[in-house]
Amino acid sequence: MKEAMEFLKNAPIFEELEERDFSRIGACGVRKNYRKGDVILMEEESGSALFVIVSGEVKVVRVGDDGREVILSILGASDIFGEMALLDGEARSASVVAIEDAELFMIHRKDFLSLLHEYPTISISLLRHLTQRLRRADALIKSLSLKDAYHRVGYVLLQFADERGKIKQGKVEIDNLPVQQEIANMAGTTRETVSRTFSKMEKLKMLQVAGNTVVILDYDNFRQKFS
Numbered sequence: 436m437k438e439a440m441e442f443l444k445n446a447p448i449f450e451e452l453e454e455r456d457f458s459r460i461g462a463c464g465v466r467k468n469y470r471k472g473d474v475i476l477m478e479e480e481s482g483s484a485l486f487v488i489v490s491g492e493v494k495v496v497r498v499g500d501d502g503r504e505v506i507l508s509i510l511g512a513s514d515i516f517g518e519m520a521l522l523d524g525e526a527r528s529a530s531v532v533a534i535e536d537a538e539l540f541m542i543h544r545k546d547f548l549s550l551l552h553e554y555p556t557i558s559i560s561l562l563r564h565l566t567q568r569l570r571r572a573d574a575l576i577k578s579l580s581l582k583d584a585y586h587r588v589g590y591v592l593l594q595f596a597d598e599r600g601k602i603k604q605g606k607v608e609i610d611n612l613p614v615q616q617e618i619a620n621m622a623g624t625t626r627e628t629v630s631r632t633f634s635k636m637e638k639l640k641m642l643q644v645a646g647n648t649v650v651i652l653d654y655d656n657f658r659q660k661f662s
Contacts, residue, residue, distance in 0.1 A: 442540070445513035446487050447564045451556040463550060464542040469533040476531040482520020484541045488512050491537025494617065497529050506620040507575070509534065509613055511599070518561065521547060534617065587622040588632040589661035592642075594621075596651055607651040614647070 443449050443457050452460070466489065469475055475486070475493060488510055495507045495516060507529055510516060520527045521544050542550070551558050571594075582590065592609070600607035612618070615629040622629065633649075636642040641657060643650040651657045 442489050442513050443487065446515055447513075448515060448518075448557055448560045451560050452554060456554065459553075460550065463546040464540045467539050467541055469537045469539065471533055471535050473533045474530060475533060475537075475539070476517065476527050476529075478528065478530045479526045482517060482525070482527050483544050485515060485517045485521050485544075485547050486531075487540040487542075488514050488516075489538040489540055491533060491535050493531050493537055494534050494613075495529050495531055496620070504620050505623065506617060507572070509617070509621070515564070518565070534613065584622065584624040584628050585632055585635070586661060587624060588618065588629055589636075589657070591618055591621045592649065592651065593658060593661050595649075596654065596657075600651070600654075602654060605654055607654045607657075609649045609651070610647070612647045612649050 443460055449457070449460060464487075469491075476482075478497060490512055492509060492511045493516070494509050497505050497507060499505060516531055517527075519525075551561075575590075595609050595612060596607045599611075600609045615633075616626045619626045619629045633642065633644055637644055640652060643652060
């Protein structure tokens with residue numbers, strides 16, 4: 436239970452709770468394991484649970500009429516998903532797929548709604564979380580609609596830098612970057628374009644790339660160019 440409480444403490448919607456509250460939260464859910472490639476949620480299915488990621492990563496995706504996959508976001512430890520359909524009772528707005536082996540903590544709708552009544556601070560944190568997610572979605576829509584592929588790839592890298600990067604002396608190191616096809620699906624382009632963009636950015640001394648680790652060499656300048 437101690438381990439469960441540790442990841443719950445880092446979940447954005449539970450961050451305002453007191454230490455004594457986490458045992459109550461932990462007792463409301465169950466853990467489930469998924470293998471890489473497993474579909475956790477399907478777009479258009481009814482929403483009956485909230486998920487907190489204990490370990491691993493998942494991608495939130497939609498599939499266009501042409502069958503092309505668009506990645507809306509990639510989520511990792513302590514991130515949550517499934518909250519929108521849980522609150523309004525409507526169908527899921529996107530699918531969620533494990534991109535590596537993942538362990539999730541699942542709270543059913545009835546139990547989660549009880550928690551909202553019992554702990555009003557969760558409701559406030561949830562509203563803040565949904566607002567932040569909406570802002571990111573708006574920025575992504577703007578990027579996809581107004582910028583060329585080069586700038587869209589830069590914007591996706593900037594997202595990863597902000598969400599998981601480690602900054603030191605103006606440089607940002609991003610470890611465990613998704614494969615180029617996943618980045619392409621987020622940027623609305625092809626894997627080949629991502630590869631060419633990385634090569635161009637390396638030649639311009641904007642990036643250093645080593646496997647799935649990328650270093651943005653001048654974060655402030657990069658943000659100014661691609662945000």
